[in-house]
Amino acid sequence: MADSEPLIGEALALDLVNTRPAGAHGRVDLLATPQQLSGWLLLERDRLQGEVQNTAPTRSDLAPLHTVRAHTEAAVRALLDRSEPPVRALRGLTEAQRAAPPVRELDWDGTAVTAIPRRDGPLGTRLAALLAEAAAEMLSTPAIDRLKECEADDCVMVFLTAHPRRRWCSPTRCGNRTRVARYYRRHNQAEPTRT
Numbered sequence: 695m696a697d698s699e700p701l702i703g704e705a706l707a708l709d710l711v712n713t714r715p716a717g718a719h720g721r722v723d724l725l726a727t728p729q730q731l732s733g734w735l736l737l738e739r740d741r742l743q744g745e746v747q748n749t750a751p752t753r754s755d756l757a758p759l760h761t762v763r764a765h766t767e768a769a770v771r772a773l774l775d776r777s778e779p780p781v782r783a784l785r786g787l788t789e790a791q792r793a794a795p796p797v798r799e800l801d802w803d804g805t806a807v808t809a810i811p812r813r814d815g816p817l818g819t820r821l822a823a824l825l826a827e828a829a830a831e832m833l834s835t836p837a838i839d840r841l842k843e844c845e846a847d848d849c850v851m852v853f854l855t856a857h858p859r860r861r862w863c864s865p866t867r868c869g870n871r872t873r874v875a876r877y878y879r880r881h882n883q884a885e886p887t888r889t
Contacts, residue, residue, distance in 0.1 A: 700724050702737050704853050707829035711767045716850045755818030762790050762822045766829040790826035794819045844868050
């Protein structure tokens with residue numbers, strides 16, 4: 695997996711936060727364009743409850759998403775530091791949810807009544823509301839106590855650990871890189887210098 699590919703598989707809100715990995719020249723935005731957002735939505739399609747299917751993102755859809763990501767990250771970083779999340783971040787996530795609340799749309803499928811959550815508004819607003827809701831669920835669950843930041847020197851990814859010994863965001867991304875660097879340091883320090 696390349697560092698330019700989004701890391702997915704964590705809580706949806708953390709997958710969003712993890713779309714800003716560390717790069718060679720600082721943080722990189724993996725959702726900077728509508729095409730990148732479209733690719734990320736495709737990766738996350740199973741968890742987006744049909745809210746964004748068959749809709750092509752536009753540049754105007756990026757701003758609400760970036761705002762929710764910033765608020766979620768601010769709350770997550772505060773919790774990692776064992777401090778109170780910023781009030782502005784928590785209010786921002788609440789406001790994003792209010793902008794497009796879910797309505798359970800009732801329908802008949804031929805045998806039973808179905809109730810599918812739907813939101814109104816532009817894609818960016820609907821997506822921001824859904825992701826803010828995912829952040830609210832994650833931040834308010836007891837599992838948030840298992841929040842960790844990757845221990846690799848050059849990584850800023852966050853995850854909820856299921857095992858207390860988990861140290862990296864991804865064993866194939868940072869785990870391998872850290873083990874290789876450790877091996878290289880150990881073997882280069884052990885080599886006598888020849889003159």
